[in-house]
Amino acid sequence: MSKATKSKWACSKCKFNDKTQPPINVTQQINPVFNITNDDFNNLTETVKFMSAKFDSFGTQLQELLSSVKQMREENQLLKEQNNKNNNEILLLVNRVNTLEQKALENCIEIVGVPEIKDENSVDTAKITISKLGVETTVKNAFRVSSKVINKPRKLVAELSSRQCSINIIINFKKVKPRGNTFHEKWGMEAIYINNYLSVFNRNLLLKTKAFAREAGFKFVWIKDSKVFIKKNEDQKAILIENETSLHKLK
Incomplete structure (x- = not known):
C-alpha cells in the first residue's frame, strides 16, 4: 500500500471500537414511542362502533335490495307469460276476424289491367270480361278500387252470384292467360289478371310475403282459394303463410 493508504488503514476491530463515533440507540430507531391518550382511545372505539353499525x-339494505330484485324478476316472468298468452289470443282473434271477412268476399274477384273509360258502368265492364271466359254468372255488383301502381287503371272488383263462379272464372283465366284485346278490341295488348278479392289482412300478408321472398330468395308466391303460399323453387313443397309468424319461421 502507498503511504497515504497506510495512514488511513485500520483493522476491523479497531474500526468498530472507534470511540469517536456516538453510540446508536437501535431501540429508539425501530420502536418509536406513541403516546395514546384515553380520549384518543375512546374516539377510536366510537369510530369502530359507528363503522360496524353502518x-x-x-x-340489511343489501338483503332488502336482493329480495326486491328477486320479486321483480318473478313479476317480470309472470308479465312475460301473460303477454305471450295475450299475444296468442290476439293472433287467434285476428285470424278469426280475417276468416270471417274473407268468407264474406268469397264470391268476389278482382280484375287487374282493364282500362277505365269516362262515365264507366263497372257492372257492364265486368260482364264483358267474364263473358269471354265462358262462365255463366250474374254480376251482382262491381266497383273500382285504388291501386298503388302509378299510371295504371284501378282494379275492378266484381261480386258474383256464387263462390263456384269465381273459382271457375279464375280456372278459365289461367288456361287462357288473356290480354286486353281478348275481351275488347280497344283494350290493347296489356296483360289482364284475375284473382280472388282478398281481405285487408290477406292483401297486406301477400305484400309482406312477396317482400320476404325477394330478400330470402324464394322464387314463387301465389294465391289459391284466398290463401297465400310460398315456395323456394320447383323442387320444394308449397308452404302456407297464415300470418307473419309463418314468415319468421322461414328465416
Missing part, C-alpha cells in the same frame, strides 16, 4: 345497516 356495515350492519348496509348488509
Whole structure:
C-alpha cells in the first residue's frame, strides 16, 4: 500500500471500537414511542362502533335490495307469460276476424289491367270480361278500387252470384292467360289478371310475403282459394303463410 493508504488503514476491530463515533440507540430507531391518550382511545372505539353499525345497516339494505330484485324478476316472468298468452289470443282473434271477412268476399274477384273509360258502368265492364271466359254468372255488383301502381287503371272488383263462379272464372283465366284485346278490341295488348278479392289482412300478408321472398330468395308466391303460399323453387313443397309468424319461421 502507498503511504497515504497506510495512514488511513485500520483493522476491523479497531474500526468498530472507534470511540469517536456516538453510540446508536437501535431501540429508539425501530420502536418509536406513541403516546395514546384515553380520549384518543375512546374516539377510536366510537369510530369502530359507528363503522360496524353502518356495515350492519348496509348488509340489511343489501338483503332488502336482493329480495326486491328477486320479486321483480318473478313479476317480470309472470308479465312475460301473460303477454305471450295475450299475444296468442290476439293472433287467434285476428285470424278469426280475417276468416270471417274473407268468407264474406268469397264470391268476389278482382280484375287487374282493364282500362277505365269516362262515365264507366263497372257492372257492364265486368260482364264483358267474364263473358269471354265462358262462365255463366250474374254480376251482382262491381266497383273500382285504388291501386298503388302509378299510371295504371284501378282494379275492378266484381261480386258474383256464387263462390263456384269465381273459382271457375279464375280456372278459365289461367288456361287462357288473356290480354286486353281478348275481351275488347280497344283494350290493347296489356296483360289482364284475375284473382280472388282478398281481405285487408290477406292483401297486406301477400305484400309482406312477396317482400320476404325477394330478400330470402324464394322464387314463387301465389294465391289459391284466398290463401297465400310460398315456395323456394320447383323442387320444394308449397308452404302456407297464415300470418307473419309463418314468415319468421322461414328465416
